[in-house]
Amino acid sequence: MVLDARDKEITLGDHVRYVDTGTIGEVIDTRTKEGIDWVKIEKTNLWYRSKLVELLDEKDLKNKSSDDGDDEIDIDSLKKQSLDFENMQMDSNVAEGGG
Template sequence: MAAETEILTASDINGEPITAGSIVRYINTGTVGRVTEVKKDEEGIWALVDSTGLYYKVETLVITDASELKEETETTETASAAKEYMRRYGSGGSDSVDIGQVTGGG
Protein backbone atom coordinates (compact mmCIF):
# COMPACT_ATOMS: atom_id res chain seq x y z
CA MET A 1 0.00 0.00 0.00
CA ALA A 2 2.91 2.39 0.60
CA ALA A 3 3.76 2.36 -3.12
CA GLU A 4 0.28 3.69 -3.97
CA THR A 5 0.71 6.75 -1.74
CA GLU A 6 4.31 7.36 -2.78
CA ILE A 7 4.86 10.79 -4.32
CA LEU A 8 6.55 10.37 -7.68
CA THR A 9 9.15 12.67 -9.13
CA ALA A 10 8.32 12.95 -12.82
CA SER A 11 9.95 15.23 -15.38
CA ASP A 12 9.07 16.23 -18.92
CA ILE A 13 11.45 16.03 -21.88
CA ASN A 14 13.16 19.24 -20.69
CA GLY A 15 13.53 18.13 -17.08
CA GLU A 16 10.63 20.27 -15.80
CA PRO A 17 8.60 18.63 -13.03
CA ILE A 18 5.24 17.09 -13.96
CA THR A 19 2.60 16.75 -11.27
CA ALA A 20 -1.19 16.40 -11.19
CA GLY A 21 -2.53 19.70 -12.53
CA SER A 22 0.38 20.33 -14.90
CA ILE A 23 -0.58 21.39 -18.43
CA VAL A 24 1.36 19.34 -20.96
CA ARG A 25 1.69 18.79 -24.70
CA TYR A 26 2.40 15.35 -26.17
CA ILE A 27 5.33 15.95 -28.53
CA ASN A 28 4.31 13.37 -31.15
CA THR A 29 0.84 14.74 -31.95
CA GLY A 30 0.60 18.12 -30.24
CA THR A 31 -2.25 16.96 -27.99
CA VAL A 32 -2.62 19.32 -25.02
CA GLY A 33 -4.26 18.55 -21.70
CA ARG A 34 -4.03 18.65 -17.94
CA VAL A 35 -2.33 15.84 -16.02
CA THR A 36 -4.78 14.23 -13.62
CA GLU A 37 -2.60 11.41 -12.32
CA VAL A 38 1.02 10.31 -12.33
CA LYS A 39 1.86 6.64 -11.82
CA LYS A 40 4.85 4.34 -12.03
CA ASP A 41 5.08 0.76 -13.22
CA GLU A 42 7.80 -1.58 -14.43
CA GLU A 43 7.99 0.30 -17.77
CA GLY A 44 8.48 3.78 -16.30
CA ILE A 45 6.54 6.82 -15.16
CA TRP A 46 3.24 7.70 -16.84
CA ALA A 47 0.96 10.75 -16.78
CA LEU A 48 -2.80 10.54 -17.36
CA VAL A 49 -3.94 13.44 -19.58
CA ASP A 50 -7.56 14.55 -19.21
CA SER A 51 -8.19 15.59 -22.82
CA THR A 52 -7.64 12.06 -24.14
CA GLY A 53 -8.02 9.85 -21.08
CA LEU A 54 -4.72 8.19 -22.03
CA TYR A 55 -1.47 7.62 -20.18
CA TYR A 56 1.70 9.02 -21.75
CA LYS A 57 5.31 8.33 -20.79
CA VAL A 58 6.47 11.54 -19.14
CA GLU A 59 9.53 11.67 -21.41
CA THR A 60 7.18 12.29 -24.36
CA LEU A 61 5.51 15.30 -22.73
CA VAL A 62 6.51 18.94 -22.47
CA ILE A 63 5.13 21.44 -19.95
CA THR A 64 3.13 24.20 -21.65
CA ASP A 65 0.95 27.08 -20.51
CA ALA A 66 -2.81 27.28 -20.07
CA SER A 67 -3.26 29.35 -23.24
CA GLU A 68 -2.81 26.15 -25.27
CA LEU A 69 -5.78 24.45 -23.60
CA LYS A 70 -8.85 24.43 -25.80
CA GLU A 71 -12.02 25.47 -24.09
CA GLU A 72 -14.72 22.85 -24.25
CA THR A 73 -17.70 24.38 -25.96
CA GLU A 74 -21.12 23.01 -25.46
CA THR A 75 -23.96 24.18 -27.62
CA THR A 76 -27.60 23.41 -27.21
CA GLU A 77 -29.86 23.71 -30.22
CA THR A 78 -33.59 23.47 -30.38
CA ALA A 79 -35.21 20.82 -32.54
CA SER A 80 -36.53 23.48 -34.89
CA ALA A 81 -33.04 25.00 -35.29
CA ALA A 82 -31.63 21.57 -36.07
CA LYS A 83 -34.35 20.94 -38.67
CA GLU A 84 -33.65 24.33 -40.26
CA TYR A 85 -29.94 23.53 -40.44
CA MET A 86 -30.64 20.17 -42.09
CA ARG A 87 -33.06 21.81 -44.52
CA ARG A 88 -30.39 24.32 -45.56
CA TYR A 89 -27.26 22.19 -45.49
CA GLY A 90 -28.39 18.58 -45.28
CA SER A 91 -28.25 16.03 -48.06
CA GLY A 92 -31.14 14.79 -50.08
CA GLY A 93 -31.78 17.81 -52.26
CA SER A 94 -31.12 18.28 -55.95
CA ASP A 95 -27.47 18.99 -55.13
CA SER A 96 -26.74 15.31 -54.49
CA VAL A 97 -23.47 14.05 -55.95
CA ASP A 98 -22.76 10.54 -57.18
CA ILE A 99 -19.60 9.74 -55.22
CA GLY A 100 -18.59 7.20 -57.87
CA GLN A 101 -18.10 10.11 -60.26
CA VAL A 102 -15.95 12.01 -57.77
CA THR A 103 -13.65 9.25 -56.61
CA GLY A 104 -13.39 7.28 -59.81
CA GLY A 105 -13.89 3.58 -59.97
CA GLY A 106 -11.05 1.30 -59.44
Protein backbone atom coordinates in the same frame (compact mmCIF):
# COMPACT_ATOMS: atom_id res chain seq x y z
CA MET B 1 9.05 12.58 -9.00
CA VAL B 2 7.76 12.46 -12.60
CA LEU B 3 9.80 14.47 -15.14
CA ASP B 4 8.91 15.67 -18.64
CA ALA B 5 11.02 15.63 -21.81
CA ARG B 6 12.96 18.69 -20.56
CA ASP B 7 13.45 17.24 -17.05
CA LYS B 8 10.88 19.55 -15.46
CA GLU B 9 8.75 18.10 -12.67
CA ILE B 10 5.15 17.27 -13.57
CA THR B 11 2.48 17.44 -10.86
CA LEU B 12 -1.26 16.83 -10.84
CA GLY B 13 -3.15 19.72 -12.43
CA ASP B 14 -0.25 20.73 -14.69
CA HIS B 15 -0.91 21.10 -18.40
CA VAL B 16 1.30 19.18 -20.80
CA ARG B 17 1.68 18.71 -24.55
CA TYR B 18 2.31 15.29 -26.08
CA VAL B 19 5.19 16.06 -28.44
CA ASP B 20 4.27 13.55 -31.17
CA THR B 21 0.73 14.81 -31.88
CA GLY B 22 0.51 18.15 -30.07
CA THR B 23 -2.31 16.94 -27.83
CA ILE B 24 -2.65 19.27 -24.85
CA GLY B 25 -4.34 18.36 -21.61
CA GLU B 26 -4.37 18.52 -17.85
CA VAL B 27 -2.50 15.84 -15.90
CA ILE B 28 -5.04 13.94 -13.78
CA ASP B 29 -2.81 11.10 -12.57
CA THR B 30 0.81 9.96 -12.53
CA ARG B 31 2.47 6.62 -11.93
CA THR B 32 5.76 4.80 -12.22
CA LYS B 33 5.69 1.26 -13.52
CA GLU B 34 8.77 -0.87 -14.13
CA GLY B 35 10.96 2.23 -13.86
CA ILE B 36 9.00 4.23 -16.46
CA ASP B 37 7.07 7.37 -15.47
CA TRP B 38 3.60 7.90 -16.94
CA VAL B 39 1.07 10.75 -16.91
CA LYS B 40 -2.65 10.49 -17.61
CA ILE B 41 -4.14 13.37 -19.59
CA GLU B 42 -7.75 14.35 -18.93
CA LYS B 43 -8.66 15.27 -22.52
CA THR B 44 -7.92 11.82 -23.94
CA ASN B 45 -8.06 9.79 -20.71
CA LEU B 46 -4.90 8.03 -21.93
CA TRP B 47 -1.53 7.36 -20.34
CA TYR B 48 1.59 8.92 -21.91
CA ARG B 49 5.24 8.33 -21.10
CA SER B 50 6.33 11.38 -19.19
CA LYS B 51 9.49 11.74 -21.29
CA LEU B 52 7.28 12.23 -24.38
CA VAL B 53 5.35 15.19 -22.99
CA GLU B 54 6.46 18.71 -22.21
CA LEU B 55 5.22 20.84 -19.37
CA LEU B 56 3.37 23.97 -20.51
CA ASP B 57 3.50 27.27 -18.71
CA GLU B 58 0.85 29.99 -18.55
CA LYS B 59 2.01 31.79 -21.71
CA ASP B 60 1.74 28.56 -23.72
CA LEU B 61 -1.83 28.02 -22.52
CA LYS B 62 -2.84 31.62 -23.28
CA ASN B 63 -1.40 31.35 -26.80
CA LYS B 64 -3.30 28.13 -27.41
CA SER B 65 -6.60 29.54 -26.15
CA SER B 66 -6.27 32.66 -28.29
CA ASP B 67 -5.75 30.70 -31.52
CA ASP B 68 -8.66 30.92 -33.95
CA GLY B 69 -8.25 27.37 -35.26
CA ASP B 70 -7.79 24.03 -33.63
CA ASP B 71 -4.24 22.86 -34.32
CA GLU B 72 -4.66 19.46 -32.72
CA ILE B 73 -4.56 16.42 -34.93
CA ASP B 74 -7.59 14.13 -34.92
CA ILE B 75 -5.93 10.72 -35.21
CA ASP B 76 -9.22 8.85 -35.69
CA SER B 77 -10.17 11.13 -38.57
CA LEU B 78 -6.78 10.59 -40.23
CA LYS B 79 -7.11 6.82 -39.87
CA LYS B 80 -10.56 6.93 -41.47
CA GLN B 81 -9.28 9.08 -44.35
CA SER B 82 -6.42 6.64 -44.88
CA LEU B 83 -8.78 3.66 -44.95
CA ASP B 84 -11.13 5.47 -47.34
CA PHE B 85 -8.20 6.17 -49.65
CA GLU B 86 -6.99 2.55 -49.50
CA ASN B 87 -10.48 1.27 -50.28
CA MET B 88 -10.97 3.58 -53.26
CA GLN B 89 -11.24 1.64 -56.49
CA MET B 90 -9.21 2.79 -59.42
CA ASP B 91 -11.14 2.79 -62.71
CA SER B 92 -9.76 3.29 -66.19
CA ASN B 93 -13.21 4.23 -67.53
CA VAL B 94 -12.90 7.91 -66.75
CA ALA B 95 -13.57 10.88 -68.91
CA GLU B 96 -10.65 11.86 -71.09
CA GLY B 97 -9.92 15.14 -72.73
CA GLY B 98 -10.44 15.36 -76.46
CA GLY B 99 -7.53 15.84 -78.73
